Amino acid sequence: ATYISAAEDVLSSISHQFNVDDDCLFNITKAFLREMAEGLANYGYPMAMIPTFVTSIPDGSEKGTFLALDLGGTNLRVCEVHLHGDQTFNIRQKKYKVSDALKTGEVTTLFDYLADSVDAFLTESGSPSCALPPSLARRESNDGSLDDDADRPYIPLGLTFSFPVEQTALDSGRLLTWTKGFSAKNAIGKDVVKLLQDAFDRKNMHVRCVALVNDTVGAHLSRAYASGGCILGAIFGTGTNGAYVEDITKISKLGNSISGAEGGFMIVNTEWGGFNNSRSALPSTSFDNKLDRESINPRKQAFEKFISGMYLGEVTRNVIISLIDTAPKALLFSGHSSNQLNKQWGVDTALLSEIEEAWVGIGRFAPKETNGTGTMNGTETGADTIDETNRAHITKQPCSDLEKLERIRGVIVKRMELPSGVVSLDDAYVVRRICTLVASRAARLSACAVAAVLVQTGRARLPKEGVERGVAPLVDEGKCIIVGVDGSLIEFYPHFGKELRASLRVLVGEEVESRVDIGMAKDGSGVGAALCALVAYRLN
Numbered sequence: 001a002t003y004i005s006a007a008e009d010v011l012s013s014i015s016h017q018f019n020v021d022d023d024c025l026f027n028i029t030k031a032f033l034r035e036m037a038e039g040l041a042n043y044g045y046p047m048a049m050i051p052t053f054v055t056s057i058p059d060g061s062e063k064g065t066f067l068a069l070d071l072g073g074t075n076l077r078v079c080e081v082h083l084h085g086d087q088t089f090n091i092r093q094k095k096y097k098v099s100d101a102l103k104t105g106e107v108t109t110l111f112d113y114l115a116d117s118v119d120a121f122l123t124e125s126g127s128p129s130c131a132l133p134p135s136l137a138r139r140e141s142n143d144g145s146l147d148d149d150a151d152r153p154y155i156p157l158g159l160t161f162s163f164p165v166e167q168t169a170l171d172s173g174r175l176l177t178w179t180k181g182f183s184a185k186n187a188i189g190k191d192v193v194k195l196l197q198d199a200f201d202r203k204n205m206h207v208r209c210v211a212l213v214n215d216t217v218g219a220h221l222s223r224a225y226a227s228g229g230c231i232l233g234a235i236f237g238t239g240t241n242g243a244y245v246e247d248i249t250k251i252s253k254l255g256n257s258i259s260g261a262e263g264g265f266m267i268v269n270t271e272w273g274g275f276n277n278s279r280s281a282l283p284s285t286s287f288d289n290k291l292d293r294e295s296i297n298p299r300k301q302a303f304e305k306f307i308s309g310m311y312l313g314e315v316t317r318n319v320i321i322s323l324i325d326t327a328p329k330a331l332l333f334s335g336h337s338s339n340q341l342n343k344q345w346g347v348d349t350a351l352l353s354e355i356e357e358a359w360v361g362i363g364r365f366a367p368k369e370t371n372g373t374g375t376m377n378g379t380e381t382g383a384d385t386i387d388e389t390n391r392a393h394i395t396k397q398p399c400s401d402l403e404k405l406e407r408i409r410g411v412i413v414k415r416m417e418l419p420s421g422v423v424s425l426d427d428a429y430v431v432r433r434i435c436t437l438v439a440s441r442a443a444r445l446s447a448c449a450v451a452a453v454l455v456q457t458g459r460a461r462l463p464k465e466g467v468e469r470g471v472a473p474l475v476d477e478g479k480c481i482i483v484g485v486d487g488s489l490i491e492f493y494p495h496f497g498k499e500l501r502a503s504l505r506v507l508v509g510e511e512v513e514s515r516v517d518i519g520m521a522k523d524g525s526g527v528g529a530a531l532c533a534l535v536a537y538r539l540n
């Protein structure tokens with residue numbers, strides 16, 4: 001009992017630090033809107049607001065077969081996507097490993113490998129039945145002569161390239177910087193579509209890269225295809241980012257370079273992971289500061305470090321270690337630690353999910369007879385709405401809090417590699433509370449990003465704002481507001497979507513929130529790239 005009361009004191013202090021009250025949410029959303037405006041007007045801001053040159057949104061009637069290539073992390077994926085034109089699709093895909101040598105070697109070697117992977121995919125599975133019109137197919141070779149093999153059909157390919165790229169057209173963009181462990185030489189500043197096309201041409205492959213998309217834009221397009229429209233695509237995975245539909249006239253940094261006719265719009269890739277790098281609005285704790293200081297990009301991607309899968313485990317680890325180190329009496333694990341806990345990044349965000357699942361009895365802790373229904377995995381052809389209802393039918397077995405804590409204790413012993421004898425049920429209680437604090441804060445902050453997009457696009461207003469600005473009617477009043485999301489955090493973390501919605505309700509009011517339909521964007525990078533390839537195809 002004394003232990004718990006000491007732990008409660010510490011927990012209440014930590015809980016106070018992680019608490020983001022409603023006023024704080026409003027202030028963050030307002031700061032978000034200011035940074036969006038800055039990024040729309042200027043180049044070079046951390047929240048880059050990158051114009052994507054995608055100026056039409058799918059409605060589900062799109063048809064065709066396209067290749068897609070997805071480079072953005074550990075694996076490279078080649079997919080063949082069949083869009084059926086009725087909001088459904090089939091996808092056939094193969095993953096290829098990208099070795100560290102490729103990630104850090106000469107860029108042409110990396111892109112030759114991409115081309116080889118596409119070649120291997122086509123050899124194994126046969127060419128898809130799609131061809132390009134001659135205007136796209138006939139292209140000049142490097143020596144300026146026209147390709148004399150042009151009557152052989154070219155296969156159109158969309159490239160999903162999830163690194164910061166300054167896009168200059170639907171089919172060109174310069175790499176600004178590598179992230180996620182890539183550092184291939186002689187790539188920065190180069191047009192990645194040209195790098196890929198040159199690799200296809202070196203191998204005399206009849207494949208043409210016609211479109212370049214970011215994974216966030218892919219999520220947006222894929223949800224739009226499946227649902228007949230979408231205003232925001234958002235990723236809550238390793239990182240976080242969002243892409244939304246903006247009036248072209250508001251992207252003032254484009255100047256006259258693109259038609260700003262009334263009603264014209266373009267998807268903007270916000271790069272919102274870089275929001276508030278000054279941290280003037282974000283509620284930093286000492287645990288966040290430690291993470292930031294020890295990261296490879298201090299003072300950068302501030303918002304992302306509060307929200308995404310790459311970081312939540314590490315913030316949690318920092319809190320846990322601080323409680324192991326509490327003097328004179330350790331407040332966790334009797335002062336024991338482990339190699340796993342002592343390692344930077346030693347706690348994966350998936351472990352936070354596992355602890356929460358153990359508490360609520362879903363996922364791998366679901367009762368046997370309804371096993372496998374606790375996640376949001378759905379069909380390939382539709383979007384799954386995140387409202388927790390797909391978990392509601394799970395009949396939870398009556399389970400006492402002690403039994404739940406016992407399950408959590410088991411997870412901690414196994415995943416944190418601690419000797420069983422040093423982890424008590426009280427420890428399990430404290431660890432779960434920490435995980436909840438870290439994840440809830442992430443979900444609440446995520447709501448600010450969604451709310452800011454709704455306000456920016458005229459679909460919502462923050463309280464009092466209507467009075468100050470005069471009450472202009474909301475855009476699409478009464479209509480469903482479709483948001484597509486992707487990423488392990490929102491897909492698998494219990495209640496992440498529900499908590500995000502609760503904070504969104506605080507920010508934009510119940511009426512607007514009730515019209516927001518947040519659903520998974522299935523196979524965003526493949527389907528999104530295919531849809532972009534189709535747009536390019538139509539433009540030619």
Ligand code: ADP
Nearest residue numbers: 237238239309310349350353487488489492493
């Ligand atoms: P990516 O964003 O790289 O495309 P994911 O969406 O799968 O890939 O996100 C991977 C991130 O999600 C990793 O940082 C990992 O820690 C985290 N993650 C993986 N599984 C889970 C889970 N079940 N719950 C919460 N986070 C998870």
